[in-house]
Amino acid sequence: MIAMNGNKKTIVIPGDFLGYSEEYLPGKNTMEVNSKIISASFGEVVKNDRELVASVDNGIRKIYPKNEDIIYGRIVKNDSRQVSIQIVGIEKSGKVEKYFADGYIRNVQDYKRDERKVQTIHIGDLIRGRIIRVGQNLEITLNGKRLGVLKSRCSRCSEVLVLKNGALFCENCNRSEMRKIAPDYSAPEFVEMER
Ligand SMILES: [Zn+2]
Structure with missing residues (x-):
């Protein structure tokens, strides 16, 4: 009451x-x-x-992540051995709640490069992923219909990449980059998630 x-x-x-x-x-x-x-x-x-x-x-709710939960985060490391994600949000009951945790993607080769040897995720990308293992850090996959990159910047000049003919394009450098993009790439609600 x-x-x-x-x-x-x-x-x-x-x-x-x-x-x-x-x-x-x-x-x-x-x-x-x-x-x-x-x-x-x-x-x-x-x-x-x-x-x-x-x-x-005081409004503070403890959030317990579990397998299959959808998370939002930023790629903070992406090298040949590891992809690290700073998680900033989690979907609970269809709502995105603030949630901070460390995540990683194990099967790097699935996303890091496609068969044409181009990067499909990049440091700084805002992603929507799914939890597949809950441990000290959360293991994340980008395999799934809603999953992938939501916002990305040009790896050369840091301009926000725009979606053009199904590919990401830097209007500053006049070149395209490859990403594993989510179907709602660059939806306005993700602009504000950037810190
Ligand atoms: Zn550029």
Whole structure:
């Protein structure tokens, strides 16, 4: 149950008074000081009037990645031995949540070069991948219909590559580059994922 103050949610900062300890038990993100329950976090007051617990929801959710989850990330290393990914988002219940973790692609040769010996992913690329193994780092694959590069920059001049006749093209250098692109390459929502 969310405590109502009129019709507004009650937002508190650390040190704010939530109630007396004879009314409520101190819940999550609170502490008890001299029979008063005090917020220990920034967040929204949640008073459970059935169990008589006052707590503060600070909005931080623990995310547990699992196999088949879709992730978003940036290629940070791509050499003959390893492709490393800085993961920045994960899809949970159809929504992209912020999520930071390290990932890697093991079967590098699948994406690194195609039969024409051109690179199909590049350092800096924003990708959508799928988790195939959960360990200390997450193993990622780009094999799948929705998967691949979402945004990429020219390896020569760093301009954002645009999709032209099914291939990626740098309008600055007037040349194309090969990537394993996702079907929605350069959709506007991915521009803001760039940090
Ligand atoms: Zn260029």
